Amino acid sequence: MTRRLQYKIQKQHNGKSIGMFLKEKEYSRAVVIELKKTQAGIKRNGTWAGVNEIIKTGDILEICLAEQAYSENIVPKKGRLNILYEDEDILVVNKPYDTPIHPSVNNYDNTLANAISYYYHQQNRPYIFRCINRLDRDTTGVTIIAKNLLSGSILSRRMKEHHLSRIYVAFVEGITEEEGTIDLPIGRMEDSIIKRKVDKKEGKSAVTHYRRLEVFQIEGQAVSVVALQLETGRTHQIRVHMSAIDHPLLGDFLYNENNHMLTRQGLHAAYCAFYHPITGEYMKIAAPLSQDMERLIQQGLNRSQEGYDLENKLLALKW
Structure with a gap:
């Protein structure tokens, strides 16, 4: 490009x-x-x-x-691509679940990178994939992609310096406090390369703030919908922290293996605010809940209408 x-x-x-x-x-x-x-x-x-x-x-x-080069190891492959915003410098998408960010050994052509490469391949535009905020395979929501070297370098630095404000939404077991802060260090589980745990001796500092948005019942079990902001960005931070206060995420096979209300962890990157890397405009971008979360909350709140007003709920919060 x-x-x-x-x-x-x-x-x-x-x-x-x-x-x-x-x-x-x-x-x-x-x-x-x-x-x-x-x-x-x-x-x-x-x-x-x-x-x-x-x-x-x-x-x-x-x-x-x-830039005439392209990401050689990313095969263009049509996939699910829900674009929230696009201009000459950035692309923002609502990443679906069951979608890794990058190709890997067992995920050669089913990733977000493949879908975006296909999108630009159809436009005959060479493209290097630069993802700014990486989400887990089954976490949905706002994902920012830089379209050139300059926007990529600026946003990457701001991401490291915590200058991109992000709010996540999680569906968790039980009734949480109305709000709270979890300040517990996180480290790697000894017998796993993936799993993390609270580790007060050797873990790295991790701080999560949360606000409860909703409470409902599904088949006699209480569920809270919470909004979360992170001061740090540790691997699996939200999943580990919410488990540590006895409110694990629904459908989280790593940290809450007996809950099957969702088929994947109930975590959604719902909102992001940042200054545009080129124009300086203050951007606010929200991603609606995925269909599985939307169905669950409508069922729990006993509502027949479509569309939970998540964006206004989040904008009303005073962090």
Whole structure:
């Protein structure tokens, strides 16, 4: 894909080098190196320019991010793709369950990466897969994909610095407190490469905040729907923390193997807020519940109408 950007130099940048200006615009060193390799990757007033050139008020700086490569190990394969938002820099989808993010030994062509590669292959556009927030195979919801090297580097850094605000929704056993904070370190289970546990001696710090949204009964068993925000991003953090306070997720075969109300763990990445990596616009993107969660909550709340108003429920929260 090719992304072209144009900047009119303002007074506050007069006398700075192009390299300094790009750094202020959050261009990473890796992005600048690629621009230097690209013919006419950087142009000042229509002429190919180097990063050490000095810019003046009123100059027009043109940037060309040209990528003709593609992710060689990702086979284009049509799949479920629910697009929530798309522009020149980012693609945001509502990831379905039973869908891994990346191909692996046992998941060669059934992943989100395959479906997105197919989507752009149909448009004859070369594409490198850059997923910003990775979800477990059976976790549904908001997943952000960068469409170029610049948006990818900016969002990846913000993700590491916890500058992407995310809210998850979980269906858990029992009636939780109305709200709470779980501050318990998490470490790897000794006899498993996948499973995690609360480990107060050797675990890494993990903090989860939660608010209860709903309570209902299914076949005599109480279920709470909770919204969660994470201060940290440990593997299986929500699943481990909710199990630790005796409210394990429905359908979680790892941490609650006897519950079969859902066929997968009841966890959904419901909402994400962040500043657009290029325009700076503040983005708020919500993903509706998947069909299995929607059916369960309608059954539990004894409602016949379709569409649980999840987005407004989340926006009403005061974290």
